[in-house]
Amino acid sequence: VPDADWWRGGVIYQVYPRSYQDTSGDGIGDLIGIAERIGYIASLGVDAIWISPFFTSPMKDFGYDVSDYTNVDPMFGTLGDFDHLVRVAHDHGIRIIIDLVLSHTSDLHPWFVESRMDRENPKADWYVWAEPKPDGTPPTNWLSIFGGSAWQWDGKREQYYLHNFLISQPDLNFHNQEVQEALLDVVRFWLDRGVDGFRLDTINFYFHDQELRDNPPLAKELRNASIAPAVNPYNHQLHVYDKNRPENLGFLKRFRALLDEYPGTTAVGEVGDAQIGLQIVADYTSGHDKMHMCYAFEFLSGVPVTVDRVRTVMTDFMNAAPEGWACWAFSNHDVVRHATRWGDSVQDRERYIRLLAGLIISLRGSICLYQGEELGLTEADLAFEDLQDPYGIQFWPDFKGRDGCRTPMVWSEHEQSAGFTHGQPWLPIPPEHRHLAVDAQDHVQASMLNHYRRLLAFRRAHPVLAKGSLEFADTGKSVLSMIRRNNDEAIFCAFNLSDEIQVIERPQGELEPLEGHGFSGLLRPGTIEISPYDAFFARLG
Numbered sequence: 441v442p443d444a445d446w447w448r449g450g451v452i453y454q455v456y457p458r459s460y461q462d463t464s465g466d467g468i469g470d471l472i473g474i475a476e477r478i479g480y481i482a483s484l485g486v487d488a489i490w491i492s493p494f495f496t497s498p499m500k501d502f503g504y505d506v507s508d509y510t511n512v513d514p515m516f517g518t519l520g521d522f523d524h525l526v527r528v529a530h531d532h533g534i535r536i537i538i539d540l541v542l543s544h545t546s547d548l549h550p551w552f553v554e555s556r557m558d559r560e561n562p563k564a565d566w567y568v569w570a571e572p573k574p575d576g577t578p579p580t581n582w583l584s585i586f587g588g589s590a591w592q593w594d595g596k597r598e599q600y601y602l603h604n605f606l607i608s609q610p611d612l613n614f615h616n617q618e619v620q621e622a623l624l625d626v627v628r629f630w631l632d633r634g635v636d637g638f639r640l641d642t643i644n645f646y647f648h649d650q651e652l653r654d655n656p657p658l659a660k661e662l663r664n665a666s667i668a669p670a671v672n673p674y675n676h677q678l679h680v681y682d683k684n685r686p687e688n689l690g691f692l693k694r695f696r697a698l699l700d701e702y703p704g705t706t707a708v709g710e711v712g713d714a715q716i717g718l719q720i721v722a723d724y725t726s727g728h729d730k731m732h733m734c735y736a737f738e739f740l741s742g743v744p745v746t747v748d749r750v751r752t753v754m755t756d757f758m759n760a761a762p763e764g765w766a767c768w769a770f771s772n773h774d775v776v777r778h779a780t781r782w783g784d785s786v787q788d789r790e791r792y793i794r795l796l797a798g799l800i801i802s803l804r805g806s807i808c809l810y811q812g813e814e815l816g817l818t819e820a821d822l823a824f825e826d827l828q829d830p831y832g833i834q835f836w837p838d839f840k841g842r843d844g845c846r847t848p849m850v851w852s853e854h855e856q857s858a859g860f861t862h863g864q865p866w867l868p869i870p871p872e873h874r875h876l877a878v879d880a881q882d883h884v885q886a887s888m889l890n891h892y893r894r895l896l897a898f899r900r901a902h903p904v905l906a907k908g909s910l911e912f913a914d915t916g917k918s919v920l921s922m923i924r925r926n927n928d929e930a931i932f933c934a935f936n937l938s939d940e941i942q943v944i945e946r947p948q949g950e951l952e953p954l955e956g957h958g959f960s961g962l963l964r965p966g967t968i969e970i971s972p973y974d975a976f977f978a979r980l981g
């Protein structure tokens with residue numbers, strides 16, 4: 441009997457397939473490469489992998505621009521390779537979550553090729569087409585995250601089409617029922633192939649306002665750079681009409697009803713929003729009839745991880761969604777790796793990111809770890825000439841794009857291309873990553889890699905960390921303390937986020953220090969003493 445609730449509190453390891461393991465020698469990772477590394481992934485102790493898109497694509501946005509939803513891009517392999525990967529993963533007890541980009545397609549998708557032919561073809565209304573304003577300018581003030589207007593003029597139809605991302609990523613028109621049906625058919629195709637779930641790209645962008653109203657401007661003090669870099673004018677609007685539309689809920693319900701036909705499957709929706717993101721996560725995950733969980737952006741920005749910040753995010757979310765379920769992440773393929781984003785401003789980066797690993801495994805919710813995070817990889821500092829990401833090329837040098845977190849996995853300290861490929865890697869291997877390679881850490885008990893393995897085993901041994909209720913204890917500005925409870929156990933945990941030794945008061949009740957997490961906070965007669973960037977875990981009686 442499959443454990444239908446495995447996703448609740450589960451740990452998902454994100455694989456960026458271009459950069460995981462190449463077996464063909466073209467310098468780009470592939471599905472067979474992932475299958476070869478499943479043993480390693482299983483050794484981490486994760487529940488599932490989320491594989492970023494591997495579907496047929498012109499790769500303008502590295503696979504987030506799909507031209508065939510039901511096939512594998514030759515660069516990554518074949519459908520047969522995918523079936524093989526599913527089998528190997530399942531043999532190792534690892535579930536497969538695939539990344540569906542339903543909000544938009546590539547401009548080379550046959551649906552769009554047909555849609556743009558004229559205004560009468562059967563797919564004429566499958567994308568968001570609109571007339572120009574009388575002066576010829578775009579229909580609304582909506583902006584593309586990747587720069588400029590979200591509207592692109594098409595000379596043939598003499599209309600604009602909507603794109604929230606690249607010009608080559610036209611936005612599907614979810615108001616059209618046929619579009620919804622076609623996308624649900626895609627979902628069914630992959631369910632029938634044995635996938636265990638979906639990461640749904642940009643789910644809050646599915647619907648747009650049919651009245652085409654302008655977004656209001658956003659006051660400077662309310663701007664927040666967690667979705668787009670500060671220099672991006674996208675941050676200067678309140679996104680009420682181009683996304684976050686109430687109609688999204690209806691489609692998510694249809695989607696969920698389909699998943700419920702396949703017990704044990706799950707969906708994690710990506711909610712990219714800097715303004716009302718947590719509320720959207722709450723709305724989309726409450727009621728057991730939409731998303732199982734949503735991927736929140738709160739810990740993906742540069743906002744430092746202070747005691748206050750963690751308390752505010754977690755409390756706001758629990759208040760907004762007592763029954764909702766979030767998926768937390770510190771790093772992914774879109775943002776600066778947190779070892780750099782947060783680690784650059786502390787004295788002892790390594791101890792600090794070890795502490796953060798202890799913190800994320802102690803959060804109520806599910807969690808996503810991004811490939812290489814378990815090795816302690818930092819952001820690669822690439823030269824302009826090395827850049828591949830159109831977003832980085834557009835905003836350079838204020839924003840360097842997303843290539844610095846997408847460099848290849850380092851498997852071997854000394855092998856050519858760190859064991860990633862026999863060919864020329866599509867992005868350079870940062871020399872400073874080599875000593876962190878898997879083969880350099882694997883057998884070293886004290887390594888970052890084994891620290892993550894220990895912590896994931898610890899989380900598994902104490903389900904209360906993932907699913908229990910969460911209450912904060914007041915232990916001052918520098919120490920984040922949580923009491924986690926369920927029917928079977930209660931755990932008190934404390935994280936010293938400062939670079940000074942901290943002595944805190946012990947909570948009420950009997951404390952029995954726990955082992956197996958690798959931290960060394962000490963229980964004293966009346967107090968708890970925690971070294972800089974260290975933590976303490978105890979069973980609370």
Ligand code: TEU
Nearest residue numbers: 501504585605641642667668712774775
């Ligand atoms: O990202 C959605 C999103 O909001 C991005 O703009 C994100 O904020 C940005 O990349 C951060 O720098 C998803 C995918 O994760 C991303 O890789 C795609 O480019 C995007 O959708 C379009 O499909």
